[in-house]
Amino acid sequence: MNPISETGSTLTPGQMQRIRSQAEELEGVFLNILTKEMFASVKGDENFGGGGFGEETWRSMQAEQLANSIAQSGGVGIADDLMSQMIALQEAANAGRATLNSHSYPSAGVYGK
Numbered sequence: 001m002n003p004i005s006e007t008g009s010t011l012t013p014g015q016m017q018r019i020r021s022q023a024e025e026l027e028g029v030f031l032n033i034l035t036k037e038m039f040a041s042v043k044g045d046e047n048f049g050g051g052g053f054g055e056e057t058w059r060s061m062q063a064e065q066l067a068n069s070i071a072q073s074g075g076v077g078i079a080d081d082l083m084s085q086m087i088a089l090q091e092a093a094n095a096g097r098a099t100l101n102s103h104s105y106p107s108a109g110v111y112g113k
Contacts, residue, residue, distance in 0.1 A: 009087055010094065019086045023079040024071055030078060031067035039063045 009016070039059045070076065 009091065011087065011090055015090060016087075019083055019090060020079070023082040023086060024075065026082060027075045027079040028068055028071035031070050031075070032064050035063040035067045035070075036060065 011019070036059075039062065042059075071079070
């Protein structure tokens with residue numbers, strides 16, 4: 001799948017890859033928060049010590065890995081939605097830069113030089 005040809009975008013492949021990476025990273029952060037909250041509601045098992053600092057640390061790492069796995073395997077669609085918005089913002093920024101670079105501004109000197 002080539003997102004540049006599908007969207008009609010003028011962004012370079014490098015820009016598209018960077019946008020995709022940032023969108024997936026943001027989705028991963030969201031999923032990390034979501035899974036940490038989900039695991040926070042799970043009670044510790046009394047057969048294995050009933051909680052404590054070690055279990056809290058382990059659950060935090062487990063939540064982070066689960067969130068990363070979900071995001072890397074396609075996520076829940078947040079990255080795709082973010083990506084379309086980020087592409088539009090980058091297109092606007094590129095167009096603004098092109099407009100500024102294409103104008104030749106007259107000299108503000110005393111003799112118009």
